[in-house]
Amino acid sequence: MEKLGNPTRLEVFHLLVRAGEDGLAVGDIQRHLGIPASTLSHHLAHLVAADLVQQVREGRVLRCRPNFARMNAVLAFLTEECCVGVGATADQGDGPTRGKGAVEEQVAGKRV
């Protein structure tokens, strides 16, 4: 999730998500977003390191695909533990336990 915190990087990843599972070549991304090649390469390296993007060489061009499984996992990190409670600190008891149904009221997701 940290890697998506940079606006440029988010823009790159967002573009790849829009492109779909075949993704785009590095040069295509560059043409779409108009950022210098070195800067783009730098950001892509971050996304690849985070496993949010996978790269495969196709001749001279390097195709970048979004890793949807990883994206979903990253997003689920926030939503999965919704409303489970936070446990106790040294000097206090548990907080109030939510009734069943709290999660469903708060978390939305695209139905599949």
Place this chain on the structure above:
Amino acid sequence: MEKLGNPTRLEVFHLLVRAGEDGLAVGDIQRHLGIPASTLSHHLAHLVAADLVQQVREGRVLRCRPNFARMNAVLAFLTEECCVGVGATADQGDGPTRGKGAVEEQVAGKRV
């Protein structure tokens, strides 16, 4: 989304999500995560500015609630436009249009 890019801030927000809709007081967060008050306040200000957290004073303590609607909107920003295509650049035509069903194959979300 940029605001969730900082690990500490993400930790704070994640804790609030776990806590559920009633959230936690600033002091509770501090006790749970063990970060200095000034640092925590700084991060909370960011989250409030991003409308990811709402604060309401209750006597001496300031209660921080996660804004689930905003959280869902932020996450949806990535998933909603999945596979819609990226349009054209100046020097090339449209990329291949995906068949229907591409979105559902890639994007998961907690069912509600």
Place this chain on the structure above:
DNA sequence: TCATTATTTCGATTATTCCAGAAATATAGT
């Protein structure tokens, strides 16, 4: 091998963000 296109690595600069101590402010109780 040479030329061309695609992309990365290097290196230096600039910009941003993070952090935490100390002081200030807010609220409530006595």
Place this chain on the structure above:
DNA sequence: ACTATATTTCTGGAATAATCGAAATAATGA
């Protein structure tokens, strides 16, 4: 008014990250 608790603001320095030009590397085809 005074004290205690809760939280923020101020401040400055340290750490990180972003940026991008230039040079290097990779792949292809003539």
